[in-house]
Amino acid sequence: MKPLVFALHGQDPLCAALAAQLGGEPGHLTMRRFPDGESYVRLDTPVAGRPVILVCNMRDPDTKFLQLCFAAAAAKELGAAHVGLVAPYLAYMRQDHRFQPGEAITSASYARLIGGFADWLVTVDPHLHRHGSLGEIYAIPTAVVRAAPSIARWIRANIASPWLIGPDAESAQRVSEVAQDSGAPFTVLEKTRHGDREVEVRLPDIDTHRAHTPVLVDDIISTGQTMIETLAHLKRAGLAAPVCIGVHAVFADRAYEDLLAAGAARVATCNTIPHPSNAIDLSEQIAAAIITLQG
Numbered sequence: 001m002k003p004l005v006f007a008l009h010g011q012d013p014l015c016a017a018l019a020a021q022l023g024g025e026p027g028h029l030t031m032r033r034f035p036d037g038e039s040y041v042r043l044d045t046p047v048a049g050r051p052v053i054l055v056c057n058m059r060d061p062d063t064k065f066l067q068l069c070f071a072a073a074a075a076k077e078l079g080a081a082h083v084g085l086v087a088p089y090l091a092y093m094r095q096d097h098r099f100q101p102g103e104a105i106t107s108a109s110y111a112r113l114i115g116g117f118a119d120w121l122v123t124v125d126p127h128l129h130r131h132g133s134l135g136e137i138y139a140i141p142t143a144v145v146r147a148a149p150s151i152a153r154w155i156r157a158n159i160a161s162p163w164l165i166g167p168d169a170e171s172a173q174r175v176s177e178v179a180q181d182s183g184a185p186f187t188v189l190e191k192t193r194h195g196d197r198e199v200e201v202r203l204p205d206i207d208t209h210r211a212h213t214p215v216l217v218d219d220i221i222s223t224g225q226t227m228i229e230t231l232a233h234l235k236r237a238g239l240a241a242p243v244c245i246g247v248h249a250v251f252a253d254r255a256y257e258d259l260l261a262a263g264a265a266r267v268a269t270c271n272t273i274p275h276p277s278n279a280i281d282l283s284e285q286i287a288a289a290i291i292t293l294q295g
Contacts, residue, residue, distance in 0.1 A: 003053055004027035004053070005055060006026070009067075010274040011055040011088075014086075018286060027044075047075050048079035050081055051080070052080040053083075053290065054086070054118075068085075083118060084119055084120045084293070087121060087122070088124045088271070089123070091110070094107070111139070115139045119140060120142065121138060121140055122286060122289045124270065124272050145282060148174055148177040149177075155184065158268075162184040162213050162214075163209040163215065164184050164215050165187050165216050166186065166189060167227070184212075203233045218244075221249060221269070223253070224255035243266045245269070246269045248270070250273065
């Protein structure tokens with residue numbers, strides 16, 4: 001039967017695109033909160049016998065998780081053939097180690113919670129640091145969509161003579177992949193983090209790339225402090241106004257506005273988290289991953 005694709009928390013455009021590419025249809029659901037803060041969830045489209053796909057980015061996960069859990073539970077109770085989760089941005093991936101005595105390893109705990117209601121998971125560029133794959137912490141089938149090829153296509157179509165800049169050593173693989181696909185040179189910052197909002201960076205190779213347009217590429221733009229500090233370096237060096245690209249538009253507080261005020265010519269993100277900066281569509285790649293998981 002045709003799958004039903006339900007959008008949670010603003011993922012309606014991505015949901016509609018996935019439904020079209022999967023030969024399914026968008027489902028409708030109602031979610032609201034009671035005066036005491038508890039959640040109300042109702043599936044308005046009958047799900048009995050049908051594959052159900054829930055599309056929910058997990059930015060601000062603590063405000064979304066219970067409604068997602070209730071929607072999945074209702075779908076199973078009402079006879080859905082199976083329930084899959086598309087979480088384009090997957091939260092609770094950074095705390096993957098007990099750095100201080102007594103700390104919760106939330107990446108593992110969160111994986112167990114999701115595995116309790118979802119039959120499979122598709123996400124985009126999860127923050128895997130100490131794990132080689134999602135399969136090391138998720139017991140359910142998973143698929144990871146890589147954003148690099150789509151970012152490279154966008155760069156080729158929109159930026160002349162790009163020079164790609166990665167924010168730290170962790171980004172080297174991603175930036176080199178985008179650089180290879182886009183045919184552009186790249187450099188990785190030398191970064192020292194002194195706190196959540198205090199970052200010191202050093203940018204080599206400035207003189208070598210004066211004729212290029214700097215393109216800052218990162219997986220998650222949260223506070224934007226590393227990019228803002230890099231923008232200041234580039235501005236002092238007299239280079240062209242840079243373009244900032246992020247996979248996930250987390251944008252804590254006023255990070256987006258701060259990037260533009262710091263001199264970014266443009267900020268472009270993938271459509272994993274709904275935001276006005278979304279310019280790079282990953283729906284085709286996500287649909288392909290769903291098809292592969294469903295066999």
